[in-house]
Amino acid sequence: MLPVLVAVLALALARAAVLPTCAPLVPAELDNETLTGLLGKWIYLMGSSKYPPHLEELRAVKHATFFFHPGSHPDELNVTEIMRVNETCVTRNSSTIQVFRQNHTLMHVDGQVTAMAHLIKSSKDLLILRHVNNGYPGLSLSARSPNVSKEQLEEFRAQLACHQFADDEIFLSSEKDACPEPGEQPGEEEATQAPQTA
Template sequence: MLATLTLLLGLPLALTTETPTCSPLIPVTFDNGTIPRLLGKWFYIIGASKYPPHLEEIKVVKYAGFILSPGSHEDELDVVEVMRVNETCVTRNSSKIQVFRENSTLMHVDNNVTATAKLIQSDKDLLILNYSSDNFPGLSLSARTPNVSKEHLEEFRAQLHCLGFTEEEIFLTSEQYACPLPVEKTDEGDTES
């Protein structure tokens, strides 16, 4: 009886110390509400990439925010990005996101450099993108506010580890390095120093 009681009491503890299983990344199937949900301000929080050009960029970005607005075509979004690279705030408003509804894919085009990503199912105030650039994995988390809950951050870090990223390959931005975001669809071309 004592052995059975000990086993029952110890079972929950044993179950909680198991290595968590990696949940699959489930892409969003685009519908009429997908693109409107993406419009507006977002703040880049954390990401990792094995793709050398992306890796070099995320290593030096201390803060990033962006605004998505309707483009000149139905399946196009305009992007205004504001980021602190080293000690300088830079604004870029020349990039576009192409929307491929048939395979639920987004392609970011900036100065002839492209990145393809799938939007991953998540909380409505989170934007998780699963990149596939030349078979190099990448994953990023952006949010409607410059901060996310500790739980969301821990879940995202766990997912990065499941994908094989080490702590040294994960880069987190900080609100302490914030650059002002322009008002949506105005002040295009401004650069803050």
């Protein structure tokens, strides 16, 4: 009996030694202040997913900037996305975010396609989402600017490792692939008229 107890305690201590590096992802309270803080511009930096359709999308998106605007009611945000999909700049402004305050959930609605995520409590300049799609986990990191500290990136990479995402399942955006935003450059009309992708 004693050898079994010693083995169980050793296993528990080994797990305890690993767990502190895996800080829990705590959902943010989706109150009016939080939702107001989401408004404006965000730059997608990195993400990962075990959900096959999202993995394909992550492979294709080289850079993305998105804007949250007030929706038609307090629990809705309108979204404008400007992204480079492979070699093409695409602007979409037809999707919304539905907010479910009681279970800390955001639902991205784009036509007939929906995706669920929990907003994770973090710095006001970071947007961390834990995606929940058909039981497949996913995590994404966006920020107010591309200049995120090395420590913040390392913390997010540690979370990806904690959630058992392999290196080939992690996709980073590249600032050099950014598409011009409306009003940024004289030729931006051509970029925003690129064919839409599903």
